[in-house]
Amino acid sequence: MPMNTGSPQLSPLPSATDQTLYEQVAERIQSLIQEGTLGPGDRLPSVRKLKQQLSVSMSTVLEAYRLLEDRGLIVARPQSGYYVKTTALALPDEPSQSTPLCQVRPVDISLMLRLLRMDLSPETIHLGAAVPGVEHFPLTMLNRLMGQVMRNNPMAVHTYNTVPGCEPLRREVAKRMLNAGCSITPDQIVATAGTTEAYYLALRTVTKPGDTVVIESPSYYAVLEAMNSLGLNALELPTHPREGISLSALQSALGNQSVSACVLVSNFSNPIGSCMSDRKKKALVELLNQYDVPLIEDDIYGELNFEGSRPKAIKAFDTQGRVLYCSSISKTLSPGLRVGWCIPGRYQQQVEHLKVVVSHMTATSPQLAVAAFFANGGYDRHLRTLRRAYQQQMNRMLQAILDYFPAETRVTRPQGGHVLWVEIPGGFNALELFEEAVQHHISIAPGPMFSTSHGYQNCFRLNTGLPWSDQIDQAMKTLGHLTKQQLARKLLSSSPNTKSEFSKPD
Ligand SMILES: Cc1ncc(COP(=O)(O)O)c(C=O)c1O
Incomplete structure (x- = not known):
């Protein structure tokens, strides 16, 4: 049974804000839930009533309610309306910042x-x-594009391509990087077989066996495998489940020992989901510049924000070309096509050279199909x-x-x-x-x-x-x-x- 049937009165929405109208409506209702005006089990104002109160359209209210459903705060009951979830605010506590030993280890x-x-x-x-x-991927469209690419380029897809990769893909990636706050030209991008190859090339470029690399703790295990294969030592640093690696721990590590690189998953990290603020990203780049340490940024989850706009890449704050940015389509379109990229900054030549040594080039047809999907397949x-x-x-x-x-x-x-x-x-x-x-x-x-x-x-x-x-x-x-x-x-x-x-x- 609903505990409160009287609808709260809402003041008009502010006119100038970055948020869409439905996000503003959702925020307004969310704050009523968070401050307890609407309690667990309470019925939300009807769509019609809210439309009148806030002078917005019916579809704006519906979109706002859908967003709140996605956030796990409300539920729709058929023929009855929307209700605050009984467990909306009862989620378990979050883990606190990790405190690893901060010792260099193989x-x-x-x-x-x-x-x-x-x-x-x-x-x-x-x-x-x-x-x-x-099931989440647009397989029919991707398969059609693969067929089209093969038909339209019957010979070209079977020969060697240029090392940095196909120009159409690099052009589309450069355009998408604008959303991550990065102004990049296509010739600054090297196509790779997924993010895995991108960070492997990046690691090999900036380290030699026996070097120490700073990582988050806990850290994505495949990076540990790459580091093991390159004979590198790891220095695990305290990491917060929301805010990422501790900059004070990083500062003292950089001051106390020789570090060859730092590897981070910048946005919605694997495994702990952290996403640094812009302020912290900027401070991190400044700190690494001060100690002349390159950063390998894995941004594979960057476009998978649940709300608002896509978070910036750390690369967006890189004024000296020290960030080697790595990403791919493996979490958004298809891990099987093996299309990824590295934006190596000042290490461009070395990464391109290593790419030749490791795999000569990235397969052409998946690159072209993905470029076509980015360009006009409805990627957004x-x-x-x-x-x-x-x-x-x-x-x-x-x-x-x-x-x-x-x-x-x-x-x-x-x-x-x-x-x-x-x-x-x-x-x-x-x-x-x-x-x-x-x-x-x-x-x-x-x-x-x-x-x-x-x-x-x-x-x-x-x-x-x-x-x-x-x-x-x-x-x-x-x-x-x-x-x-x-x-x-x-x-x-x-x-x-x-x-x-x-x-x-x-
Ligand atoms: C943080 C992170 N980086 C890289 C990868 C692998 O990416 P790709 O399939 O593009 O090589 C994954 C896959 O789980 C991942 O979680």
Whole structure:
């Protein structure tokens, strides 16, 4: 039953603001929910009433209500209207900033390899790998464009192309970089086989074996694999789940030892979803300039913001060409086409040379198909739909954590992308959960994979890139049950360690 049926009075909307009209309406309602004027279970003003009160159109109000649904704050009830969700404000706490030991270490990937090579049954529900559901991608259009490219260039697609890649792709990427705050020309871009090749080339360009590279903690595990293969040491620094790497820790690290590079996932990071403010991005670039340290920026999730406009790249603040920017279409269009790019700044020549050494060039037809999609395939429209789908899926996953996991569970609240980082206190061991979950045909990514010291034993990462389904809901229920069982076992065997370990990776 609704607890409050009287609708609050709303003053007119301000005229000059950056937000669209429906975002302003949504903000207005959201603040009424947050300040408690509209409580859990309350009915929202009817669409007609709000339209009159705010002098906006019916579709603006509907769009605002849809946005609030995506944010997980309200629900629509058929024939009845919109209501504040009963659990809208009851999400679990977020983990706090990590506190790794800040020691230089070689990168050990033995555990990662064991877990990644594990034989998973074909019916496994993949909540471990950060892989989007292909259902989200415009496959018909992409396949048609691939066919068109092959037909229109029957010989050219079968010969060697220029090393930096196809000009149409680089032109379209340069245009898209304007949204990230970067003014780049096509000849400053090198096409690569995904982001993976981009950061591998970047790392190889700016380091030599034995060098030290600063990384976030926890850190995307494939970067650790690349660093291991290049014989690099890692220096993991404290990282906040919302604001990213600690600049004060970075400053003292740079002052105390020789660092060859810094690698960061700048926006909606993997695994903890952080997204630095512009102010922090600028300060980071200034700090790295001061110590003459290059930054490898992985911005693969940058276009997957749930709200507002796309966050700027760190590259937008790069005045001296020290940022090697890496990205791809793997999270937005297709990981299988292997189309990515590097914008290497002052390291352009070295990256181009290494690209020849490593793979000579990037395959032509996927580049041209993606360029055509960017140019006139409705990419921005597709992104709007995709962002909404990822946001809804993340909200469903958060709700499932709330419903099925122990009350003390902590979870990140990313504002984009498609991964969640879960922390369970009470002596919980994510590797044990992994082993048990595999028996139930569910995969998760245990925390120790994301650290050189195999810390974060009580954490794991969940993929929210798959369309929500009863199977995923059931898998979450099973994971919650296994977690509770494990904690009960630990309690019985009287392990008294109930302290949060997010901040103790070692
Ligand atoms: C942060 C990050 N970088 C890079 C990749 C891999 O990108 P690509 O498929 O473009 O090589 C992923 C995939 O999960 C990722 O999460």
